[in-house]
Amino acid sequence: MKKTLFISLGLVFSLAVSAQKLSTRSAEVSFFSATPVENIDATNQQVSSILNLDNGQFAFLVPIKAFQFEKALMQEHFNENYMESGQFPTAKFTGEIANYKKISLDKDGRYTLVLAGTMTMHGVSKEIKQEVRITVKNGKLSLKSDFNILASDYGVEIPATKADNISNSLAVKVSATYD
Amino acid sequence: MTKLYFLLILALSLNLRAQDDLLAELEATSLPATEYTFATWKGTKVVNLQTNEMPGEGVLQYTILHRFGAFNQDFVYNFFGLDNAQVRLTLDYSPKEWLNVGLGHTGFLKTYDAFAKYRLTRQSKGEKNMPVSITGFSSVYFANQRFNDGLDRNPATRLSFVNELIIARKFTPNISAQIVPTLVHFNLVETPNDNNTIFALGLAARYKITKMHAITVEYVPQFNGNSYPVPGENGAAPSSEKFSNALSIGMDIETGGHVFQLFVTNAQGVAEPYVFAQNTGSWLEGDLHFGFNISRVFTIKKKK
Numbered sequence: 352m353k354k355t356l357f358i359s360l361g362l363v364f365s366l367a368v369s370a371q372k373l374s375t376r377s378a379e380v381s382f383f384s385a386t387p388v389e390n391i392d393a394t395n396q397q398v399s400s401i402l403n404l405d406n407g408q409f410a411f412l413v414p415i416k417a418f419q420f421e422k423a424l425m426q427e428h429f430n431e432n433y434m435e436s437g438q439f440p441t442a443k444f445t446g447e448i449a450n451y452k453k454i455s456l457d458k459d460g461r462y463t464l465v466l467a468g469t470m471t472m473h474g475v476s477k478e479i480k481q482e483v484r485i486t487v488k489n490g491k492l493s494l495k496s497d498f499n500i501l502a503s504d505y506g507v508e509i510p511a512t513k514a515d516n517i518s519n520s521l522a523v524k525v526s527a528t529y530d
Numbered sequence: 531m532t533k534l535y536f537l538l539i540l541a542l543s544l545n546l547r548a549q550d551d552l553l554a555e556l557e558a559t560s561l562p563a564t565e566y567t568f569a570t571w572k573g574t575k576v577v578n579l580q581t582n583e584m585p586g587e588g589v590l591q592y593t594i595l596h597r598f599g600a601f602n603q604d605f606v607y608n609f610f611g612l613d614n615a616q617v618r619l620t621l622d623y624s625p626k627e628w629l630n631v632g633l634g635h636t637g638f639l640k641t642y643d644a645f646a647k648y649r650l651t652r653q654s655k656g657e658k659n660m661p662v663s664i665t666g667f668s669s670v671y672f673a674n675q676r677f678n679d680g681l682d683r684n685p686a687t688r689l690s691f692v693n694e695l696i697i698a699r700k701f702t703p704n705i706s707a708q709i710v711p712t713l714v715h716f717n718l719v720e721t722p723n724d725n726n727t728i729f730a731l732g733l734a735a736r737y738k739i740t741k742m743h744a745i746t747v748e749y750v751p752q753f754n755g756n757s758y759p760v761p762g763e764n765g766a767a768p769s770s771e772k773f774s775n776a777l778s779i780g781m782d783i784e785t786g787g788h789v790f791q792l793f794v795t796n797a798q799g800v801a802e803p804y805v806f807a808q809n810t811g812s813w814l815e816g817d818l819h820f821g822f823n824i825s826r827v828f829t830i831k832k833k834k
Contacts, residue, residue: 421829421833423585430568432741445553
């Protein structure tokens, strides 16, 4: 009896250890706002992410101040007036990839799966369900997803006087190559 | 036996927790970073004092500064002082993230000037902790106004200089303040008794009332200010009066690439030496001037 318990205990612990977690600190998130007056484009290359292939769960951590804009003043206004990054320094995205079991690191392949999760930014959380493209090449997994979000969904107000310059609908691109 | 079961359950729950806490894991492993403070002020000036802000690298800025005529000088007749306005124009550029250089012209005494602003420290927290942002500002002014007295003058007598050391801190997202040890030097002063070099201590604060609007206050007391002669009225003997300390209250309005600053100040000279050390306006006597600073920036060199 005792033996069985020890074995199962050992098994449980070893499961915890063998968890197949992939991570990266240089994932990229960019967004694009298009209006007839001007286009705004910002990229963040300091995004960190973990993907657990044992249960399909993933997490992204996005430091807001690391978004780089073409114009210094845009970057300042983004942080100061819109994202209020002093108060809300990071955006978070956690969730699960459905059918993650299809993914195999042992052979090259492409998968189009669905991820569902919670995005939290500017202090507001929202559920997101989106297609994700996963590529495995030489045992390395990379992930890409494109989707649109509305600034107003996250309590980011664009004043009427700025509506010609900044779109409420932002095209977001996420890409990560895990180590 | 129960202990073992307990352990088993503990191990299982640990395992489950590990799955849920990917985010905590990410937060724990993220690199220690230095977080720099930004937007301590909306503009590169409070009213008359410089702020620690400067345009980003590769950004060209022009500013238009106006000081209207005084409230106590036939205010309505002079269209609220507009007809007696003093104007200053500047154009500056930041070749480096830490350096800004520019040229200016001021109507008062037909003054031309060149200035440089340089960042010494930036307020930050995290890996590198720095409680204040320190920025230097140095400028040289050439008063080009003609003298009509026929005397021969050395052009160097027309020069004056200002140095400001701006020590600023953003206390909260809405409250910023700075102290600015300031040194003003005139190569030529009116009398041998006047100080060529005047020390002042600028004090300024702002409070943001909305994301785009802020209230600002600025005061620049002099330690060894000079005096100016006042003609005696009704045959009385002429006397002299101390130059005033510049005191201004204003509002910043930000609209994208512009910052509008609207204010009331007792200094009309616009350029720094005249504002800080040769200001004859007094708040108590109603020598108040409406004024505005408008800035516009252009990104010349894009970051990527």
